Amino acid sequence: MTFEPATRPARSSGRRAPEPRPAPAPRPRLLDAALVVVGLGFGATVGSAIIVETASQLQAPGGVAMFLGNLTGMAGTYLALVMVLLVSRIPHIERILGQDGLLRWHRRLSPWPISLIVAHAILLTYAYAEASHSGLLAQLASFVSSYSGMLIAIVGLGLMVLAAVLSIYSVRRRLRRETWWAIHLGMYLALALAFSHELALGPSFVGHPVTQVLWSVAWAATAGVVLAYRFGLPAYRTLRYRLKVVEVRRETEDVVSLILEGRDLDRLAVSGGQFFEWRFLTPKLWWQAHPYSLSARPKPPYLRLTVKAVGDHSSALAELAPGTRVAIEGPYGAFTTHARRRQKAAIICGGIGITAARALLEDLPKKSDPAVLWRVSTEEHAALAGEVEELVRRRRGTLHVVAGNREEVSLHRVARLVPDLRQRDVFVCGPEGFVEATRQVLAGEGVPPEAVHYEVYAL
Numbered sequence: 215m216t217f218e219p220a221t222r223p224a225r226s227s228g229r230r231a232p233e234p235r236p237a238p239a240p241r242p243r244l245l246d247a248a249l250v251v252v253g254l255g256f257g258a259t260v261g262s263a264i265i266v267e268t269a270s271q272l273q274a275p276g277g278v279a280m281f282l283g284n285l286t287g288m289a290g291t292y293l294a295l296v297m298v299l300l301v302s303r304i305p306h307i308e309r310i311l312g313q314d315g316l317l318r319w320h321r322r323l324s325p326w327p328i329s330l331i332v333a334h335a336i337l338l339t340y341a342y343a344e345a346s347h348s349g350l351l352a353q354l355a356s357f358v359s360s361y362s363g364m365l366i367a368i369v370g371l372g373l374m375v376l377a378a379v380l381s382i383y384s385v386r387r388r389l390r391r392e393t394w395w396a397i398h399l400g401m402y403l404a405l406a407l408a409f410s411h412e413l414a415l416g417p418s419f420v421g422h423p424v425t426q427v428l429w430s431v432a433w434a435a436t437a438g439v440v441l442a443y444r445f446g447l448p449a450y451r452t453l454r455y456r457l458k459v460v461e462v463r464r465e466t467e468d469v470v471s472l473i474l475e476g477r478d479l480d481r482l483a484v485s486g487g488q489f490f491e492w493r494f495l496t497p498k499l500w501w502q503a504h505p506y507s508l509s510a511r512p513k514p515p516y517l518r519l520t521v522k523a524v525g526d527h528s529s530a531l532a533e534l535a536p537g538t539r540v541a542i543e544g545p546y547g548a549f550t551t552h553a554r555r556r557q558k559a560a561i562i563c564g565g566i567g568i569t570a571a572r573a574l575l576e577d578l579p580k581k582s583d584p585a586v587l588w589r590v591s592t593e594e595h596a597a598l599a600g601e602v603e604e605l606v607r608r609r610r611g612t613l614h615v616v617a618g619n620r621e622e623v624s625l626h627r628v629a630r631l632v633p634d635l636r637q638r639d640v641f642v643c644g645p646e647g648f649v650e651a652t653r654q655v656l657a658g659e660g661v662p663p664e665a666v667h668y669e670v671y672a673l
């Protein structure tokens with residue numbers, strides 16, 4: 215089964231086309247090692263705030279608040295660094311947790327650094343006001359007017375609080391991806407401001423060159439990791455594989471497939487179910503990168519993605535001209551056959567979630583008897599249906615395409631179409647609401663959480 219562009223049929227040199235390499239298997243021990251390092255770093259950071267404190271400083275007016283303020287500041291900025299590392303896309307960690315897993319950890323952790331840094335600001339204002347026998351507002355004014363470095367700290371804190379407020383789910387889901395991005399760039403600036411503020415005024419650093427050096431190394435290493443994995447590696451891969459659009463193929467009324475051509479794609483290690491952040495280099499689109507899964511395993515020299523038009527970016531892709539250059543970031547995602555623990559698999563997907571499911575199917579062994587449940591709004595919206603049917607048939611599996619809107623199609627009924635669901639790994643993919651509802655149904659059906667692997671098509 216192939217997806218080569220209609221205009222350029224497969225080259226028939228007589229030689230077999232090179233097979234693409236699968237993504238390397240995740241190594242969960244690396245995650246344990248990373249957790250130990252992060253834990254030790256946290257201990258050292260908190261320790262450095264404790265050992266600089268003396269009994270007489272604690273007994274002075276505002277002394278306890280001063281100590282707690284320094285402690286919360288150190289702990290908060292350290293945890294902010296960990297948050298940055300969680301989204302820096304270190305490949306070895308990303309392969310274990312997947313990008314959505316990393317984002318979940320990032321979100322779960324996020325209230326801590328923000329609360330600790332806000333507590334730091336309040337406690338220190340209180341402590342200084344106590345020591346100078348002034349009010350809180352007068353102390354705040356004195357900070358701004360008399361302490362160099364304090365204004366930038368206040369600006370940094372403001373940016374952090376803004377990002378935190380906009381990260382609340384009900385606010386975030388109304389934002390466009392680009393707005394979301396801009397806010398997060400502001401967060402990097404806030405952290406840079408916090409770093410220089412700490413070195414200039416932090417009791418753990420002023421007069422302590424060793425902690426200054428260690429702290430600077432930790433921050434520089436974090437910045438290095440972000441630059442390497444978020445900018446360096448994508449730039450290298452983009453230049454190496456030189457992807458360009460060769461065909462835009464309409465699949466259904468609102469879905470198109472993009473076929474891209476590149477060089478050395480047999481060296482690109484990617485598994486079915488993974489995705490890239492794609493940046494199409496046209497005057498209108500070059501500045502935004504969006505995640506789309508591969509809708510088939512690579513067939514060097516070609517790749518394919520299949521996109522449903524839901525907003526400005528996804529709709530614009532139907533108009534791309536052949537020859538458009540494409541920059542990539544990835545591959546990302548742990549939604550691959552590496553996640554399997556059982557002999558048999560079931561795949562449950564909603565709508566355009568079929569893209570990752572379709573590529574994943576290709577990686578499942580022949581005769582693996584996959585059970586595929588695919589919910590679509592109408593049969594006409596079932597993009598790539600013929601290919602999915604063929605892949606399932608070759609693996610001696612079963613395919614149930616269930617048409618109807620959310621209200622009409624009960625997921626419970628859908629889940630019962632696979633009687634041995636509990637004995638299978640279950641891969642779930644699609645829009646957020648669909649994945650969440652399916653996970654709940656699977657839990658209710660007695661499928662253990664470790665057998666459920668999912669990819670959510672949402673921010």
Ligand SMILES: Cc1cc2nc3c(=O)[nH]c(=O)nc-3n(C[C@H](O)[C@H](O)[C@H](O)COP(=O)(O)OP(=O)(O)OC[C@H]3O[C@@H](n4cnc5c(N)ncnc54)[C@H](O)[C@@H]3O)c2cc1C
Pocket residue numbers: 387390391489504505506507508519520521522523524525526527528529566569570645669670671672673
């Ligand atoms: C890991 C991953 C893999 C993905 N793979 C694919 C893929 O293979 N094919 C594909 O078509 N999409 C895929 N998506 C979804 C795709 O990234 C978004 O649909 C796209 O980025 C939306 O950008 P936009 O500018 O067109 O819409 P936006 O302007 O960002 O959004 C427009 C409106 O559509 C809503 N919306 C956004 N995404 C979805 C969605 N998926 N379903 C329903 N409503 C949505 C938004 O909430 C908003 O109201 C994937 C997403 C992720 C996270």
